[in-house]
Amino acid sequence: MITGWRLTGLLSLLLVAMSFCLLTNHAWDIEGIRQVIRATARTSLVLFVLAFTASAMAALAPNAATRWQRQNRRYLGVSFAVSHLIHLGAILALASVDRSLFWQLTNIMTILLAGAAYLFIAAMAATSFDAAAAWLGPRNWRRLHLIGAWYIWISFAVAVGKRVPFDSFYWPMAALVLAAAAVRLIAMFRRGGKAAAFGASEARG
Ligand code: HEM
Helix, strand or coil, rough: CCCHHHHHHHHHHHHHHHHHHHHHHHHCCHHHHHHHHHHHHHHHHHHHHHHCCHHHHHHHHCCCHHHHHCCHHHHHHHHHHHHHHHHHHHHHHHHCCCHHHHHHHHCCCHHHHHHHHHHHHHHHCCCCHHHHHHCCHHHHHHHHHHHHHHHHHHHHHHHHHHHHHCHHHHHHHHHHHHHHHHHHHHHHHHHCHEEEEEEHHHCCC
């Protein structure tokens, strides 16, 4: 099975190809841009959940698949950052093509809170490389990745949760968001200590 940076490269290529197809199918119009925003939000959620739950899944259900997930956590995490970079690019394209629609779909509060998520994503992706991680030190690395991961989880919970009352389509996404937190918390209680779900599960590997 494909692993490591090759996995990130392949997933990034697929994400770019998906976005390109969506834009081409809609003649590069606003609907195409909105499709890219929505599709990358969904790919981001799946990739984030895989990285976020990797250690917990490997502890709770050890098998070949969860071992692969655990070993490739870093590469799944960077792939999530690529997916969300495309989400941001499409948002900026929407803002420049149709400013009034952009403000109908979002507001300043969302931009500030989701913008902070982007700062965490950038910092976490940058420190996924050995040299940057060594520069930060293991203690600060764990802190950054612990706080950042839960902040991003909250961002998904808010983004999905606010859509749930209006469209049942978002129920499965909401279930995935909740399941991800549940898996982390169950692993924490199973291991009988805070370190399992928080500190130790964020240790690099
Ligand atoms: C400044 C930052 C951001 C802005 C301005 C923004 C804007 C938007 C907009 C306008 C949509 C709706 C697109 C449409 O209906 O056509 C959307 C969808 C979404 N965004 Fe973002 N977003 C930002 C960051 C984030 C972050 C950080 C997350 C999660 C970590 C996120 C998760 C989502 C989700 C889950 C959807 C729903 C996708 C769907 O319909 O399935 N966004 N975003």
